[in-house]
Amino acid sequence: MATKALAAWTVNLTPSSIPASVQQAAKRSLYNYVSCAIGGSNHPTVTKAHDALEPFFGRPTSTLYGSGGKRTDAQHAALLNGPVASALLAYAEYNGSVSGPEILCALTAGIEASCKLGLAVWPEHYDIGWHITSTTGSIGAAVAVGKLMKLSEDQMAHAIGIASVQVVGLREMFGSDTKSFHPGRAAQGGLLAAVLAEKGYTSSESAIEAKRGWANVVAGGGTPQLQKYVGELGQKWEIEANAFKPFPCGIVCHPAIDAAIQLHHEMERKQFSLKQIEKIELVVHPLVIELTSKRKPKDGLEGKFSVFHGVAVGLLYGKAGPAQYADEVVQDSAVVSLRDQVDAESKKSLAADETYLTVYLKGGDKLEKHIQHAVGSLEVPMTHEQLEEKFIDQAALVLGAEGAKRASGLAWKIGEEEDVAAVLTKI
Structure with missing residues (x-):
C-alpha cells in the first residue's frame, strides 16, 4: 500500500533520523529555492499572475519574495512563489512557530515523496507529455506541509490522496507562461490538500496505487514501480541526487x-x-x-x-x-x-x-x-561558492547588489533558526 506507506514514513520522520549529508542537501536545496524565487519574482509570468489575482488575495500572512516585503495569504503565496518549498514556507509564516530543523525535515519529506513517485512512473509518464515537476509536486507539497502540520498517518494518507487528484502540467506548455504556472499550482494544490485533510476531508486510502489511482492513470501504459521506490524511503535519499541548475533554462x-x-x-x-x-x-x-x-x-x-x-x-x-x-x-x-x-x-x-x-x-x-558531464550535474556539482554566485547574480536584478548579499546570508541560515517566520519576513 504505497499511499499508507508514504504517509507512515513521513509522519515518523524526525530531524534526528535524517543523516547529516541529507540535511546538508536540504539546506542547499532551500537556499537555491529562495535564490530562484527572488530572481524570478519580477518576471512577467509572475507579475501578470499577481496582478490578475490581487483582487482575490486574503489576509496577508506570507511573504512574496523579491517584492520588497509585500505579503499575501498562504495559498496565493504558494502559487506565486513556486514549487514544494513555496507551500512549505508560506505555511510556516502563516503558522508563525516553526523552526529551521522542522522546515528542513518537512522539505526533505516533500522532495523524497515527489522524487520517489516520479521515478516510479518514469519514463512513460514524461514521454506521453506530462510535466513531471508539477504532476508529482502537488503530492510533495502536501507531504511537506502535512509534516509541518503534524498530521496523523490517517490524515497524511488523505492529504496525499487529495493532492493526487490535482494533476497539473503538460509539456505542450513549455515556452509559455503556463509552464511556470505548473509548479506554482502544484504547490498551491498541495497546501490545499493538507489543510483539507487536517479538518477530516477524505480521499481514497489507496490513491497512489489503486487500479484507477494516480500511478496507473499517469504512467502512460507503463508499469509503475511503486514497491521499489516507495520501499526505498529512508534508505536511499533522492534529495542527495538533486542537482542545481547553474543556468536559468532547460x-x-x-x-x-x-x-x-x-x-x-x-x-x-x-x-x-x-x-x-x-x-x-x-x-x-x-x-x-x-x-x-x-x-x-x-x-x-x-x-x-x-x-x-x-x-x-x-x-x-x-x-x-x-x-x-x-x-x-x-x-x-x-x-x-x-x-x-x-x-x-x-x-x-x-x-x-x-x-x-x-x-x-x-x-x-x-x-x-x-x-562529459555538465557543471551542476552530480558528477560536477555546484560548490557553495557557485551557489552563492548564482544567488547574488539573479537576486541582484531584483534587490540590487547589497540587497542580494543580505538575502543570501539570511537564506543560508533558515535551517538553523528557532523562528523561521521572523527570518522570512526580512528576505
Missing part, C-alpha cells in the same frame, strides 16, 4: 552552454575574435533537440528552450545567467547572428548530459570542447 541545454562558456574563455586566451567564427557545430543527445530546438526564440521565455541561444550567449558573454535571457538579449542582432551559425546534430550514443561543441574559425583554426 537543463538539457546545460552541457552545450558549459562547453560554449569554456570556449569563450579559450578564445579570449588565444585572442580570437567572435568575428572570426565561420560556423559552429554542436552534437547533443536527441532529447536536447526534442525539448530545446527553438531556432528563432522571440523572447526570453522561448530563449530558455533554445539550445542555439544558450550556445550563442555562452560564446558571446562567457555567461548564461538571467541577464542573458532577457528579451532584449534574445532579440539582440549580435546574438541572433551567432545563434544562426549554430548547427546541431543529435546522436543516441551520447549521454543526456554530454555534448561536443566545435567552433570553426576563418583561416582553418578550430576550437573543440567535449563535455
Whole structure:
C-alpha cells in the first residue's frame, strides 16, 4: 500500500533520523529555492499572475519574495512563489512557530515523496507529455506541509490522496507562461490538500496505487514501480541526487552552454575574435533537440528552450545567467547572428548530459570542447561558492547588489533558526 506507506514514513520522520549529508542537501536545496524565487519574482509570468489575482488575495500572512516585503495569504503565496518549498514556507509564516530543523525535515519529506513517485512512473509518464515537476509536486507539497502540520498517518494518507487528484502540467506548455504556472499550482494544490485533510476531508486510502489511482492513470501504459521506490524511503535519499541548475533554462541545454562558456574563455586566451567564427557545430543527445530546438526564440521565455541561444550567449558573454535571457538579449542582432551559425546534430550514443561543441574559425583554426558531464550535474556539482554566485547574480536584478548579499546570508541560515517566520519576513 504505497499511499499508507508514504504517509507512515513521513509522519515518523524526525530531524534526528535524517543523516547529516541529507540535511546538508536540504539546506542547499532551500537556499537555491529562495535564490530562484527572488530572481524570478519580477518576471512577467509572475507579475501578470499577481496582478490578475490581487483582487482575490486574503489576509496577508506570507511573504512574496523579491517584492520588497509585500505579503499575501498562504495559498496565493504558494502559487506565486513556486514549487514544494513555496507551500512549505508560506505555511510556516502563516503558522508563525516553526523552526529551521522542522522546515528542513518537512522539505526533505516533500522532495523524497515527489522524487520517489516520479521515478516510479518514469519514463512513460514524461514521454506521453506530462510535466513531471508539477504532476508529482502537488503530492510533495502536501507531504511537506502535512509534516509541518503534524498530521496523523490517517490524515497524511488523505492529504496525499487529495493532492493526487490535482494533476497539473503538460509539456505542450513549455515556452509559455503556463509552464511556470505548473509548479506554482502544484504547490498551491498541495497546501490545499493538507489543510483539507487536517479538518477530516477524505480521499481514497489507496490513491497512489489503486487500479484507477494516480500511478496507473499517469504512467502512460507503463508499469509503475511503486514497491521499489516507495520501499526505498529512508534508505536511499533522492534529495542527495538533486542537482542545481547553474543556468536559468532547460537543463538539457546545460552541457552545450558549459562547453560554449569554456570556449569563450579559450578564445579570449588565444585572442580570437567572435568575428572570426565561420560556423559552429554542436552534437547533443536527441532529447536536447526534442525539448530545446527553438531556432528563432522571440523572447526570453522561448530563449530558455533554445539550445542555439544558450550556445550563442555562452560564446558571446562567457555567461548564461538571467541577464542573458532577457528579451532584449534574445532579440539582440549580435546574438541572433551567432545563434544562426549554430548547427546541431543529435546522436543516441551520447549521454543526456554530454555534448561536443566545435567552433570553426576563418583561416582553418578550430576550437573543440567535449563535455562529459555538465557543471551542476552530480558528477560536477555546484560548490557553495557557485551557489552563492548564482544567488547574488539573479537576486541582484531584483534587490540590487547589497540587497542580494543580505538575502543570501539570511537564506543560508533558515535551517538553523528557532523562528523561521521572523527570518522570512526580512528576505
